[in-house]
Amino acid sequence: MSATARSETRSAGRAAAVPTGPSALAALLVAQAGGLTPRRIAVVGNAPMDASPARAARIDAADLVVRMTTFRTDDVGAAPPSLGWRTDVVIVHRATRAGPSTFADYHRRLYLLAEPGRDHGEPAAQPPWWPADLAPIPIGNRAIVQSLRHSLGLGRRQATWPTTGTLAVHLMSTLFPTVDIELAGSSLRADGGSLEHAWGGAALLTPEHRLAAERRYLDRLVAERRLRMLQ
Numbered sequence: 638m639s640a641t642a643r644s645e646t647r648s649a650g651r652a653a654a655v656p657t658g659p660s661a662l663a664a665l666l667v668a669q670a671g672g673l674t675p676r677r678i679a680v681v682g683n684a685p686m687d688a689s690p691a692r693a694a695r696i697d698a699a700d701l702v703v704r705m706t707t708f709r710t711d712d713v714g715a716a717p718p719s720l721g722w723r724t725d726v727v728i729v730h731r732a733t734r735a736g737p738s739t740f741a742d743y744h745r746r747l748y749l750l751a752e753p754g755r756d757h758g759e760p761a762a763q764p765p766w767w768p769a770d771l772a773p774i775p776i777g778n779r780a781i782v783q784s785l786r787h788s789l790g791l792g793r794r795q796a797t798w799p800t801t802g803t804l805a806v807h808l809m810s811t812l813f814p815t816v817d818i819e820l821a822g823s824s825l826r827a828d829g830g831s832l833e834h835a836w837g838g839a840a841l842l843t844p845e846h847r848l849a850a851e852r853r854y855l856d857r858l859v860a861e862r863r864l865r866m867l868q
Contacts, residue, residue, distance in 0.1 A: 659780050662749070663812040666701060669725050669747045675700035677817040678809050679867070681721065682802040683708050683834045684824035688717035692867050696721030696821060703728065703809065705751075705801040707736040707837050720822070728776070728805050735766045736837055743768060749808075750775045751782075751801055781808055789850040800825075803851040810863055818858075821867035825852045 667674055679699035683706065686692070693711060696702060702721065704710070705728040711718045724738070730751045733739065750773040763773070776782065782798065785807040791797045799807070802823060809818050824832045825848045833839050858864035 658777060659812055662774075662776070662808075665747055665774065666726065666812065670700050673700075675813065675816055677819065678703060678813065679721070680704075680802070680805045680809060680818060680820045681708070682820065682822035682824060683832075684822045685833055686719045686822050688719045689868075690718055692821060693718035693721045695819070695867065697723045699723075699819070701725050701809075703805050704738075705729065705805055706733045706739070707834060708738055709736065709834075710738050728801055728808075730801060731762065731764055733764070734837065735764075740766075740768055740771075743771060748774065751804055752776070752778065776804070776808060781811060784811065785854075788854055789847060791847065791850070797845050797847055799851055800846050800848070803855065806855065806858070806864060810858065814863075817865065818863065819865045819867050820855070823855070823866070825855070 677699045678701045679696045680703045681696060683704075702723040703726040704724050708724075708727075709720060710724060711720045711722045713722050715722075724742075724746055726747045726749065727739070727743075728749045728751050729739070748771060752775060767773075782804065785799050785804060786797070788807070789799060802820075803825075806818060806820055809816070855864060855866075859866060
């Protein structure tokens with residue numbers, strides 16, 4: 638998809654959800670990467686990370702940098718860096734708590750809407766903080782979310798679904814199966830409690846998530862050399 642078409646999609650307005658399948662999502666991501674299929678994608682979770690100029694530089698040098706929900710980035714020129722400053726793709730959902738970075742410079746980013754709870758009665762109301770000229774581009778539940786739920790061993794009728802970070806990894810590995818994917822800032826641990834965030838404090842872990850299953854899934858991708866963990 639051309640940059641012009643992508644711009645028209647984004648300006649379609651808050652009420653217009655753009656129907657997309659995997660091929661259309663892949664085309665949007667290729668356009669966001671400058672028209673070339675990405676060779677390396679960095680997925681950056683929301684967990685706090687110690688300072689690491691090498692890790693931050695590697696994140697920022699990826700062909701696509703994907704972040705999600707209430708994320709934080711390094712300030713340009715900040716020392717010492719830890720999180721990287723680039724953001725090309727943002728995966729959000731309606732329950733996102735918008736932070737200072739969520740919609741900063743949003744006209745230059747691609748925003749994808751994760752709504753796995755829609756199959757279990759989650760409302761479709763648009764949150765009031767969503768920019769009026771940013772059209773939501775949904776991640777298909779049938780093509781993407783259901784395949785991940787199957788990989789996690791979640792029952793079809795269970796009101797359970799993956800965290801946004803694991804969904805981001807699955808989406809990228811599904812759309813670009815031969816691309817190098819690197820994950821930083823993952824905070825998966827045993828079910829229960831809360832997850833620390835680099836911005837805004839800890840987030841309560843809601844009962845629909847199964848972190849142990851997600852951890853096994855990511856470990857499997859690492860073992861298959863389809864995912865690399867950035868420390």
